[in-house]
Amino acid sequence: MISELSGKLFIGGGWKTGVGARIAVLNPATGESIGEIAASTADEINEAVAAARAAFRGWADLPAKARSGALHRLGDAIAADADGMARIMTMEQGKPLNEARGEILKLAEACHFYAEEAVRVHGEIVPGDTTDHHSLVIREPIGVVGAITPWNYPAELVGWKLCASLAAGCTIVIKPADLTPFTALAIARKVEEAKIPAGVVNVITGPGSVVGQALVEHPGVDKIAFTGSSSVGLRIQQSATTVKRMSLELGGNCPMIVTESADLDAAVKGAVRRSFRNMGQICIAINRVYVARPIYEAFLAKVKVAAEALTIGNGLDKPDADLGAMASADPLAKTKEHLGDALAKGARLVTGGAAPEGEAFARGHFFRPTVVADCTHAMKVMSEETFGPLLGVAPYDGLDEAIARANDTPYGLASYVYAKDMDEVRYLTTRLDYGNVAVNNVDAGVMNAPYGGRKQSGVGYEHGREGMLEYFNFKHIRIRHDEPKGR
Ligand code: NAD
Numbered sequence: 001m002i003s004e005l006s007g008k009l010f011i012g013g014g015w016k017t018g019v020g021a022r023i024a025v026l027n028p029a030t031g032e033s034i035g036e037i038a039a040s041t042a043d044e045i046n047e048a049v050a051a052a053r054a055a056f057r058g059w060a061d062l063p064a065k066a067r068s069g070a071l072h073r074l075g076d077a078i079a080a081d082a083d084g085m086a087r088i089m090t091m092e093q094g095k096p097l098n099e100a101r102g103e104i105l106k107l108a109e110a111c112h113f114y115a116e117e118a119v120r121v122h123g124e125i126v127p128g129d130t131t132d133h134h135s136l137v138i139r140e141p142i143g144v145v146g147a148i149t150p151w152n153y154p155a156e157l158v159g160w161k162l163c164a165s166l167a168a169g170c171t172i173v174i175k176p177a178d179l180t181p182f183t184a185l186a187i188a189r190k191v192e193e194a195k196i197p198a199g200v201v202n203v204i205t206g207p208g209s210v211v212g213q214a215l216v217e218h219p220g221v222d223k224i225a226f227t228g229s230s231s232v233g234l235r236i237q238q239s240a241t242t243v244k245r246m247s248l249e250l251g252g253n254c255p256m257i258v259t260e261s262a263d264l265d266a267a268v269k270g271a272v273r274r275s276f277r278n279m280g281q282i283c284i285a286i287n288r289v290y291v292a293r294p295i296y297e298a299f300l301a302k303v304k305v306a307a308e309a310l311t312i313g314n315g316l317d318k319p320d321a322d323l324g325a326m327a328s329a330d331p332l333a334k335t336k337e338h339l340g341d342a343l344a345k346g347a348r349l350v351t352g353g354a355a356p357e358g359e360a361f362a363r364g365h366f367f368r369p370t371v372v373a374d375c376t377h378a379m380k381v382m383s384e385e386t387f388g389p390l391l392g393v394a395p396y397d398g399l400d401e402a403i404a405r406a407n408d409t410p411y412g413l414a415s416y417v418y419a420k421d422m423d424e425v426r427y428l429t430t431r432l433d434y435g436n437v438a439v440n441n442v443d444a445g446v447m448n449a450p451y452g453g454r455k456q457s458g459v460g461y462e463h464g465r466e467g468m469l470e471y472f473n474f475k476h477i478r479i480r481h482d483e484p485k486g487r
Contacts, residue, residue, distance in 0.1 A: 002088060002182050006035035009044060009205065010188035012051035013198025018044060020206065023178055028094040029314040029325040029364040037181045039206035042214065045173075048202040049220040052144040052171040055199030060141045060169035068118040071166055073194035075111030078104060078187070085186050089154055090315040092180045093327050094365070095278055097319035106447075107159040107187070113447050117468050118167035133480050139472040141169030142245055143222035146215035148208065148236075150228045151327050152281040152387075154180035157249075158187060160462040161225040162201065168471035173202045173221070175212050179327055181205045208232065217241045223471070227283075230411070230456045247460025247470045250453060251385045252283045252413030254444075255406035257428060258299060259399070259419040260292040266440065267418035268302040271391070274416065274442035276310060276369040279326045280335070280389040283457075284414040284436070284444050288375065288382045288392045290402045296395040300373050303393070304351045307369040312356050314364065326365040326388065335367055335388025342379040342392060347372040352389070377408060385411070399427055407433045412454030414444040 009018045018038020027034050040048075059067070078085065086100035093100070126135040147161040158174055165172045176184035184203050191201045204211060208228075215221050216236050223245035226236055230250040237246060256274075258267045274286045291299045315324035326332045339353060352370030355361055369389045375382050381392035396402040406415060414436040417428045429437045435452045436444040445451040450466035452458060460470050 001084060001186065002035045002091065005182050005185040005189075007038045008185060009038060009040060009048070010185065010191075010201070010203040011044065011048045012054075012202065013192070018205065020044070023207070025092055025179070025181060026328075027091050028327050029316070031363040034091050035182065037178065037205040040204040040211045045204060045211060045214045045218070046220075048173045048204045049144060049146075049215075049218050051199035051202055052173050053220055055197060056141075056143055056171045059166075059171055059197060059200050062169075064119045064121060067166060067169065068115040070194060070196050071111045071115035071118065071163060074190055074196065075108040075115065077190040077193040078111065079108040081190070082108070085155070085183065087316070088186050089180070089183045090324070092182050093151060093154055094315060094325035096313070096315035096321040096324045099278070099324075100315070103153060103155050107155040109447055110156065110159045110163045114163035114167035114468065117465060121168070121468075121472075128478075132482070133478060136477040136479070138475050138477065139168075140475050142471055142473055143170060144220060145170045145172045145223045145225055145471065146218065146221040147172055147174045148212045148215065148224065148226045148228065149174070149176050149184070151177035151179040152278060152283070154183035155187065157227045158184050160467060162187070164462070164468045165225070165471050166196070166200065168468055170223070170471050171200045173204060173215060175204055175206070175208070175215060178205070178207060213239065223247075225470070230458075233458060234456075245470075247462070248458040249283070249460070249462060250413075250456060250458040251387075251411060252285070252453065252457050253287050253383065253385050253409045253411040254284055254414045254416065254434075255409075256286045256289045256416035256418070257396075257402045257406060258289060258291045258295070259417075259421065259424050259428075260294055261421035261424060262295075262418035263420060263440070264295060264298060264302065268299065268306050270416065270418060270440075270442040271303060272306040272310070272369070275391040276307065276323060276389050279323055279331075279367070281327060281331055281387050285387070286391065286416055286442070287386060288394070290394055290396045290405055293395040293397055296393075300350055300371070300393060303371055303391075307351050307371055310369055312361075312366060312368070314360060317360075323369070323389070326367065329365055331388045332365045332367055335370075335386055335390050338380045338384065338386045338388070339370060339372065339390055342372045342375060342381045345376065345379050346374065347379060347381070347392070348374045350393070377405065383409065399424065403428065403431045407431075410456040413457035414438065416442055416444070
């Protein structure tokens with residue numbers, strides 16, 4: 001299937017071979033080329049935006065039930081081909097096949113969730129300030145959305161934007177990450193199968209600084225829905241040439257606090273899962289853990305055992321491995337840099353610190369899950385987003401100290417608390433300056449509740465009803481009534 005998608009763009013309901021330069025896409029577990037994408041040209045970008053514009057009125061004017069039906073069909077088509085789509089994702093991103101399949105099924109779930117939301121878009125009738133007036137407040141789709149996505153969750157991060165846009169009545173031009181374009185193109189295949197009208201969904205490819213930037217600057221794009229790094233998000237915000245709506249889901253540096261009342265085994269299990277899943281390449285990965293001093297060494301001993309029990313492999317050959325290859329050389333290099341910085345500044349290596357040995361790992365971007373202890377905020381592992389399988393741990397001596405350190409970051413995406421004492425839970429959850437706080441679990445983002453960051457982690461929300469609000473304008477219609485004639 002990848003060979004059929006190689007070099008292709010999906011514009012106006014049809015496939016065309018891009019005329020621009022080619023960029024190779026590599027399997028990060030082996031270094032082998034699996035295909036190539038076309039760098040979309042200015043004409044092709046204009047064509048995609050024009051197709052989305054042409055499709056907009058018809059799509060927006062459809063009864064909500066028809067848009068809902070289309071999204072249900074899309075969810076069904078995606079779920080029916082979960083194995084095939086997961087294979088594509090594993091080949092380009094590196095995560096093990098079973099995990100990729102899980103992500104595809106969550107994309108299908110997003111389709112069904114927003115299909116259901118599409119038919120529940122209500123307005124309000126506001127009482128007038130005089131008896132002969134009343135006001136209607138209705139929601140209308142914004143228009144053409146430019147969606148720009150990263151490589152760590154190639155299906156879900158496209159899907160949240162796609163599904164909420166379509167449910168609201170918007171049309172969309174998607175620009176996926178260069179590392180993982182084929183999952184997005186495979187989604188376009190499913191858009192075709194689901195018989196979603198031509199032009200409602202378009203997928204173009206190419207370097208972000210050119211093709212993504214062109215969408216940001218395009219006067220025909222009404223809203224940018226971006227997920228990626230804080231630095232690129234800031235650049236996007238600063239470089240728009242016309243006023244347009246934006247939602248920016250950006251980087252994180254997420255803390256976890258483990259109090260003395262916590263279920264220690266549950267906290268360890270949570271920490272290891274959310275630090276190392278997808279090789280730590282998650283915006284809501286736990287980057288740093290603050291543990292109450294009396295249980296600090298016990299926590300470290302258990303985390304070492306749990307991290308060392310994780311299995312690593314080529315995700316295609318070992319579908320049920322806990323961890324696969326990292327997506328490219330860059331996040332691996334950053335992980336090593338942050339590890340070296342921590343060790344040079346006095347951190348203690350608890351486990352990991354090197355690539356796994358053996359022929360199977362020789363050509364891919366592999367690294368063992370790594371834990372460093374006795375960390376301070378002078379170390380990058382505690383103050384910057386590593387985006388790799390590296391976890392920093394430090395002891396604390398009082399909840400206020402833990403809160404101050406947890407909030408000591410420009411980011412505000414997700415935070416985690418393990419505590420059984422409900423007074424502690426309330427104290428911590430009200431003081432953590434994050435858009436998401438997960439207590440005694442590590443799933444900070446779920447489909448039916450808003451998910452978004454504060455501070456340098458972004459503006460706007462995905463998931464839940466709030467995620468769909470990002471694709472509406474409100475319109476106020478103020479009506480004056482006369483007394484009816486012949487009353
Ligand atoms: P990135 O910012 O480098 O790239 C993201 C996307 O933006 C890519 O498609 C890229 O091609 C494009 N892009 C690059 N320069 C651009 C420009 N000038 N104009 C427009 N588009 C441009 O991020 P990445 O390395 O792909 O992803 C990792 C980052 O994403 C991490 O910081 C991570 O925390 C963040 N992330 C955030 C969330 C969230 O929900 N908050 C989720 C996943 C990832």
